[in-house]
Amino acid sequence: MKVTRETVTGWLQAAPLTVVLLGFLVAPIITIVIVSFWQATEFSIIPAFSLENYEFLFGSPVTYKVFAATFKYAFLTWAMTLAIGFTVAYYLAFHIRSQTMQIALFLLCTIPFWTSNIIRMISWIPFLGRNGIANQTLISWGVIDQPLEWLLYSDFSVILAFVHLYTLFMVVPIFNTMMRIDRNLLEAARDNGASGFQTLVHVIIPLTKPGIMIGTIFVLTLVMGDFITVRFMSGSQRANVGRLISNDIALLQYPSAAATAVVLLCTVLIVIGILLRFVNIRKEL
Amino acid sequence: MSKAGYTRRSILKTGAAALGASALPAPMIWAQEIKNITLRQFGTGVSNLNDVATKVKEDLGFTLEMTALDSDAVTQRAATQPDSFDIADIEYWICKKVWPTGNLQAMDTSKIKNYDKIVGIFKSGKLTPESVIAQGTAPSTVGFVDGPGGTTFADHETGWMTLIPTIYNADTLGIRPDLIGRPIESWTELLNPEFKGKASILDISSIGIMDMAMVCEAMGEIQYGDKGNMTREEIDKTMAIFTEAKKAGQFRAFWKTFDESVNLMASGEVVIQSMWSPAITAVKSRGIPCVYQPLKEGYRSWGGGLGLSKSLSGMELDAAYDYINWYLSGWVGGYLMRQGYYSAVPETSKEFMTDNEWGYWFEGKPATDVITSPTGDKLAEAGETRDGGSFYDRMGHVACWNAVMDENQYMVRKWNEFIAS
Numbered sequence: 001m002k003v004t005r006e007t008v009t010g011w012l013q014a015a016p017l018t019v020v021l022l023g024f025l026v027a028p029i030i031t032i033v034i035v036s037f038w039q040a041t042e043f044s045i046i047p048a049f050s051l052e053n054y055e056f057l058f059g060s061p062v063t064y065k066v067f068a069a070t071f072k073y074a075f076l077t078w079a080m081t082l083a084i085g086f087t088v089a090y091y092l093a094f095h096i097r098s099q100t101m102q103i104a105l106f107l108l109c110t111i112p113f114w115t116s117n118i119i120r121m122i123s124w125i126p127f128l129g130r131n132g133i134a135n136q137t138l139i140s141w142g143v144i145d146q147p148l149e150w151l152l153y154s155d156f157s158v159i160l161a162f163v164h165l166y167t168l169f170m171v172v173p174i175f176n177t178m179m180r181i182d183r184n185l186l187e188a189a190r191d192n193g194a195s196g197f198q199t200l201v202h203v204i205i206p207l208t209k210p211g212i213m214i215g216t217i218f219v220l221t222l223v224m225g226d227f228i229t230v231r232f233m234s235g236s237q238r239a240n241v242g243r244l245i246s247n248d249i250a251l252l253q254y255p256s257a258a259a260t261a262v263v264l265l266c267t268v269l270i271v272i273g274i275l276l277r278f279v280n281i282r283k284e285l
Numbered sequence: 286m287s288k289a290g291y292t293r294r295s296i297l298k299t300g301a302a303a304l305g306a307s308a309l310p311a312p313m314i315w316a317q318e319i320k321n322i323t324l325r326q327f328g329t330g331v332s333n334l335n336d337v338a339t340k341v342k343e344d345l346g347f348t349l350e351m352t353a354l355d356s357d358a359v360t361q362r363a364a365t366q367p368d369s370f371d372i373a374d375i376e377y378w379i380c381k382k383v384w385p386t387g388n389l390q391a392m393d394t395s396k397i398k399n400y401d402k403i404v405g406i407f408k409s410g411k412l413t414p415e416s417v418i419a420q421g422t423a424p425s426t427v428g429f430v431d432g433p434g435g436t437t438f439a440d441h442e443t444g445w446m447t448l449i450p451t452i453y454n455a456d457t458l459g460i461r462p463d464l465i466g467r468p469i470e471s472w473t474e475l476l477n478p479e480f481k482g483k484a485s486i487l488d489i490s491s492i493g494i495m496d497m498a499m500v501c502e503a504m505g506e507i508q509y510g511d512k513g514n515m516t517r518e519e520i521d522k523t524m525a526i527f528t529e530a531k532k533a534g535q536f537r538a539f540w541k542t543f544d545e546s547v548n549l550m551a552s553g554e555v556v557i558q559s560m561w562s563p564a565i566t567a568v569k570s571r572g573i574p575c576v577y578q579p580l581k582e583g584y585r586s587w588g589g590g591l592g593l594s595k596s597l598s599g600m601e602l603d604a605a606y607d608y609i610n611w612y613l614s615g616w617v618g619g620y621l622m623r624q625g626y627y628s629a630v631p632e633t634s635k636e637f638m639t640d641n642e643w644g645y646w647f648e649g650k651p652a653t654d655v656i657t658s659p660t661g662d663k664l665a666e667a668g669e670t671r672d673g674g675s676f677y678d679r680m681g682h683v684a685c686w687n688a689v690m691d692e693n694q695y696m697v698r699k700w701n702e703f704i705a706s
Contacts, residue, residue, distance in 0.1 A: 041694075056698070060698075060702075062701060062702045062705045062706075065705055065706075066705050069705070125548070126552070129552050129554055130552070130553060130554050131552060131553050131554075132552075149482055152554070153537060153538045153554075231541070234538075235485075235536075235537060235538020235539060235540075235549075236488040236538060236539035236540065236541060236704060237531070237536065237538060237539060237704070238704075238705075239701070239704050239705035243704070244701060244705075247490075247697070247700075247701055247704075248697075250357040251357065251490070251693075251697050252357075252360065252361055252364065253694070253697065
């Protein structure tokens with residue numbers, strides 16, 4: 001290829017981003033992959049190639065159990081954030097007519113997100129506890145006699161916190177796609193005799209798919225990479241992959257943590273790869 | 286403080302100070318230079334107190350920068366970043382892990398003024414001549430090395446100490462007497478089905494496994510060779526017993542941080558759990574009854590000390606010795622003992638405590654007046670006695686010291702299984 005002024009300019013324009021990605025994305029991942037083949041003792045890391053970390057990982061029933069739990073949390077959180085997120089976005093996009101009102105209500109959705117993630121999560125603990133507000137209220141209403149134990153430190157509380165924390169990540173991209181839907185299409189559907197439900201299923205949902213997909217990717221990666229929500233909301237009684245990694249790091253087992261991280265990364269990439277087969281999100285971007 | 290930029294004059298002074306330090310028992314440093322010195326100390330929150338830094342500036346003139354971290358982070362930092370600190374405030378079991386990295390230097394006990402008065406636990410290992418050294422990483426077993434460059438621990442007093450002991454205590458289970466309503470006297474109660482869904486244990490593997498071992502041994506299920514250094518078989522058996530209990534719903538939650546343990550207890554989510562003594566105090570200060578229950582099988586004990594970074598030298602090293610001598614001279618000891626910990630040199634601390642405080646905290650006598658913490662919170666009324674009694678009653682009944690096992694990695698993996706099960 002002939003080197004022209006344009007190609008040089010092109011390379012130069014791409015260079016800053018390439019350097020940033022190489023330095024802050026590619027290099028760290030390569031490091032993690034390399035370290036995952038090393039060994040560690042209590043206080044030192046032995047840089048020698050070994051498959052021990054992976055052998056242990058794939059040989060241990062705990063790994064499968066923990067990955068299964070991670071998928072369970074991811075799937076349930078995804079289903080619920082999608083249901084809530086879609087409804088909220090639909091309401092904002094199609095039921096609110098004035099743009100000012102739309103923006104105002106949209107900002108209202110984001111207000112809880114001005115506080116820290118951790119605070120929003122921990123606030124659930126006194127609410128759901130054995131002697132918490134939820135149980136006390138239900139008892140005073142006479143709905144239950146004994147406090148409900150499963151409200152806190154259970155899968156229920158973990159998923160509740162996840163849904164609370166991540167629904168906005170579903171609302172935003174779906175709302176964004178919905179706003180771009182040409183209103184003439186909806187009118188055309190109505191003119192051709194489609195009911196509201198038919199319009200939803202045959203027009204709105206297909207056109208909203210890229211937004212749903214982006215929201216799905218956000219929620220899946222956030223939930224699958226999380227460790228702190230699972231730890232606090234389950235009272236350390238449940239584990240997901242993130243907790244395995246954080247436990248290893250706390251105990252200076254960096255190579256073992258790196259191996260788990262590599263497996264998790266591959267898993268998430270495979271899941272996202274499959275999702276992208278269904279929807280072309282480039283259309284959205 | 287930057288170590289670069291010494292003038293000829295300051296080097297001369299350092300030399301003079303070093304000479305002075307080696308010739309005289311009390312190191313003397315030129316007053317002009319000392320206020321430029323900054324020592325960076327890091328450790329667990331227990332003894333990293335800002336009041337100590339303030340008092341150091343007042344009494345000794347130099348600046349002490351404190352960083353508080355959890356014990357895992359402390360271990361990491363001591364093992365991997367030797368230049369990031371001058372003084373490491375670490376526990377003895379952490380010392381066992383970190384010492385082989387060579388990041389710490391041994392201390393010359395002849396420069397420690399109150400060395401003779403340090404309690405026996407940290408020297409011979411025996412509190413009284415009749416005492417038996419408890420299982421686990423007893424401080425005396427990792428307290429000495431053969432010389433300034435020694436990398437292996439000596440089993441007797443050699444004159445070169447790895448850590449200067451500062452603070453220690455005996456841990457047991459905390460209970461809510463109002464919600465239990467009957468006497469508790471054995472570790473086995475933690476797994477008693479009566480407390481199903483209302484028990485907790487701490488999710489820090491190295492300490493949690495010890496509490497588990499205390500329970501399993503008390504139940505008569507397992508006889509351990511050394512609870513602080515279990516075999517794989519012992520680890521498996523211990524975990525099996527607790528996994529079964531977990532699956533049966535015995536535990537409400539596991540806790541990892543101090544405030545989690547306080548909240549679990551104060552909210553009534555849990556009525557019996559592993560606990561640390563200041564957490565008991567924190568629950569009590571909310572007006573909620575909470576007892577640090579002495580148990581017949583004995584206590585699980587821990588101790589910490591100050592270690593010097595390998596890179597300390599010259600005037601800063603002298604300042605560090607000054608600091609250690611000051612630490613043992615009583616003020617800090619009194620401060621810590623008024624929180625319920627013990628000082629390595631109790632007799633110097635006595636001068637900084639009232640008779641009432643000394644009687645309550647150390648001698649196990651009923652308080653003659655209200656007992657308050659150093660920060661002014663009321664901890665006990667007149668007439669109350671300390672849970673567990675006197676120093677000798679408590680420290681004399683240590684069954685095991687916090688430890689790190691040879692099979693640590695195996696244990697950690699088993700611990701992960703336990704959490705995930």
